[in-house]
Amino acid sequence: MTASEEDPVEVQEPSAIDSEMVPDSIRDSLTSSIRSAPRRFSSWTSGKVRSSGSWVKGGITRFIGFFRNPVANSRQAASQIRTRSKSGWRQLRREMDSLTWVQLIGVIAVFALFLIIPLLSVVWTSFTDSDTGVFTLQHFIRLFNDSNIWPWVYNPVTGNTDFFANLTPAIYDPDLNLLVIYGWDLGGVLNSIYVAILVTIFSVILGVFFAFIVARYDFFGKKVIRTLLIFPILATPFVGAIGIKEFLGADGFINKLFEPIRDILNMVLLPLGAPIPAIWLRGLAAIIFVQSLSFFSLVYLNAYSSFMSIDPSLEEQAENLGAQGLGLFRSVTFPLAMPGVQAGAILTFILSIEDLGTPIVFQDHVSARNTLAFQVFNNVATQAGGLDPKGPTIGILLLVFALVGFMAIRKYTALRSYDSGTKGGQWNPRTRRISRKATTLLYCLLVPLLFLALIPQVSVIVLSFAGTWSTDSLLPDVWTLDNYQVLWAYPDVTQSIYLTLIYGAIATVVIVLLGASAAYLIARRDIPGKTALDLLVTSPIALPGIVIATGYFTLFYNTPIFPVGGPAFLIIMSYTVRKFPFTVRAAYAGLMSTPVVLEEASQNLGASRNRTFFKITMPLIGVSVLAGSLLSYVYSVSEVSTSLILGSVGREQAPMTFWTAEILDMTGQYGGANNAACLGVLMMALQMAVITVTTKILGARSSAITGI
Amino acid sequence: MVEIRLENLRKTFGEVVATDEVTMVLEEGELSTLLGPSGCGKTTLLRLIAGFYVPDRGTIHFDDKEVTGVPPHKRNTGMCFQNYALWPHMTVADNVSYGLKLKRVDGMKYTKGAIEKRVNTALGLVHMEELGKRHIHQLSGGQQQRVALARALVIEPGVLLLDEPLSNLDAKLRLEMREEIMRIQSELSITTVYVTHDQHEALSISDRVAVMDLGYVQQFASPREIYSDPQTVFVADFIGQCTFLDGVIQSVGEYIDVTLPDGQAIKGRTTIEGYPFEKGEAVKCAFRPEDLHLQQMDPSDNKITGKVTRTIYIGNGLEVYFEVGGVSAQSLLDPDLDMKAGDSITLFAPHREVMVLPLGGVEALRKVPGHPMATGKMPSMASNV
Structure with a gap:
């Protein structure tokens, strides 16, 4: 029609049309017929x-x-x-096509096999008698009769309930002027809870403080501080703990650093009988310290993106009505940022409770061993052959805490408002330049705090290069690279580095394939049970890795996929499942910031859903998926809990984190903290490289995604 | 060219009824507008036609082919989205050629050369032939609008669907693009459905306008008819200005006698052919500002007396607001008139200029024999098939 008017060559003669058209190639039509087969089958059925x-x-x-x-009623019913059933089926058929089926089945199969069924098997093991298979609560009863787990133990002989707890949190040694703090020991359950609560409180205070400063003020060196604040999220508490342990010892760096000041003050205070002691953090107290310094960055990132996504006009309106300073913060800013802060806080709580690495590092004090995570590890890892139901039973307790926390996050919907951070750039955030005097003041506050926050990373690096280190010296006497020989001193360690990279890579490939699919289904398809799917794929963020690993033992041990001494496949699958949420989140955020009309326009022009997914959707969200997958990779590589448990039964196939723990425990030329720190540094370097790439690719958006 | 036949369509989202009982025929080559306030269901209706939604009830036919459950990519409709939905990862030419690359006619596909030629033709149609290599972010709003139009047109769709295509443009560009769309539409004489909430836009470009409210099509008629013979109070109110006076019917004859609450008597006409008015029925008398005159044309003209509350000089006229029996009425009078608030005013309206409308909106139309609201079928369907 147009053609005939504007271009005489395109006159609508049949032959002219034919010359413009060529037969669809056989290959094309074959693939398209294969693709549409499920649809045709379903339309036939x-x-x-x-x-x-x-x-x-x-x-x-x-x-x-x-x-x-x-009967009118019954007929109507x-x-x-x-x-309803007809329209439900119609809806399913309409929403599903070949690709979607594959995506859905893939995601559900992986999660069922490597998450749900293992967890159910943990539940099963802990509620049944291992010999008869009959339902029983005796494992739990026995658990609560164990003074390592629960302080009030009923004594059948005396008929009394005995109370086993160490209520002295610290010991003071007047000879050395040394205060050893290790915290109250109330048994595994209460220890884990109170440690997690304290860690959460400290993390929120630190995190919100940094987030507010960075989000609202402009000052010299802000970029550097922002970058530094990303570091803590990288290192797992496990790696940081290795360094901190040495730094916090009786003769550690911190005590040495403050010794001169203490000496001067004590000249005055000693005669008064109240000298300032050197402080040695051990056991639970050390765990609280390390975890707070690692996890506060989670709160920081979440709170930061919340602060940045607050519509400036909301605060301006409050100012217009007379609010100011702290009042403004308390009445408007903080409540608006609350979802992010809450999400960060609850996540901190969960991660603290399930953290296995830190208790392992500090296990030389009994209170650190009395935590739920360590108890599971102790009872599963050492009993790998014939499984003691005790491990799974403690695991159930952990699982319950984690699930309660996860449901709380879901309730506050912060996990779902993935895209909240991406709005940041659309308006000018309210950053205020502060005067030089105020900047100086700020730095007086920030520098000690930042120093504190970076101790885990700094200490590991220092430790890895330390040669001899005399007890009265602040820094090592000799700097050396010799510690790094550990990397090739043992073939298993060298091997584990390669293996870690490979495990991470394979897991990441699976994650990308399934994660993009899951995000797409959740964001774009109106299928029944969508909410459940969403819940399923984001839950691993909260589910304790040790419990999942325990499930692998109870379910798969001594089967072809988990032969004795061969945990490699399950290590990969555990990475896949556990680090899945990072990619799903990123892909989902990408989809949310991509208008759905872009896909509709493609369908409108004749592209099927499958083609639209590959031609339009994937290119548009590709960057987000890439960023998410890099994160999944980083966290896979540094995964601790399942690696340690699964690695313990197949040392040749164990990943780096397992060998870090082993080396830390070993004695001899290539054993101990200095050599373990070398592996830690290697891991941090790797993570740093990946994160730098992610940030480069994503620019400003990365902070929204790294925040969990 | 395609005739679109919608029959008794209903679409709900959970508890919310987005559109209901929509029965209409959009004729071949016609430009129809869906007009209404936001939330009236007009975009839902458009997306039902495009296939992005499947109705809960009712059918959609393109000519004689039922397409109710056909997925969007098999409907051969060209749609322009409100925000244009241009793919940012492709160039202008890539965007436009996308649909052609996918198009198959009897198992044949376009050659590369043919695609290129057609893309150029389509871009020429919207005066964008020079900009094929540009990326989307290098285009202005108006240019993006043109590319979106070209992308929809190049596949030679049977139906062109436009979802508020001009709402993101500034006033001048909007007029320009409106002309452009009308030119292209009449050039290709393609069946077009146009969604807008702007009544001037709707009245000026459409062959027929469907005024929608609360999910119902209130009236589907030519712009002239919509203005002069509104069938519901909503239509009279939404299109142009209108004053409504409550009244009760005294008698029904060639004209309808209505008594206002303050005792004034008014004679008016019905705009709904076949509506069974009854004595004693509560109705609304509606008149347009320009239909009230200071001079009596005929001794039997309606006489309306009130008190002036406000006057606004608008250049080509004087808007006089006055109060009749507690209701604020509006008239458009000679700009030279000297009148101020507080004056009493007497105006005259011929019988044929006063519209007597039943209460109850579209529900009232069910009483009209043969009306789609009563039958669920288009009265003219037989002649169209």
């Missing part, structure tokens, strides 16, 4: 279903007519059910 539906309908009508007593 649905046709059958529909026709049989009408047969049933006729039957019902005849049946009712036969009795000549048509019947027709309602009929139309």
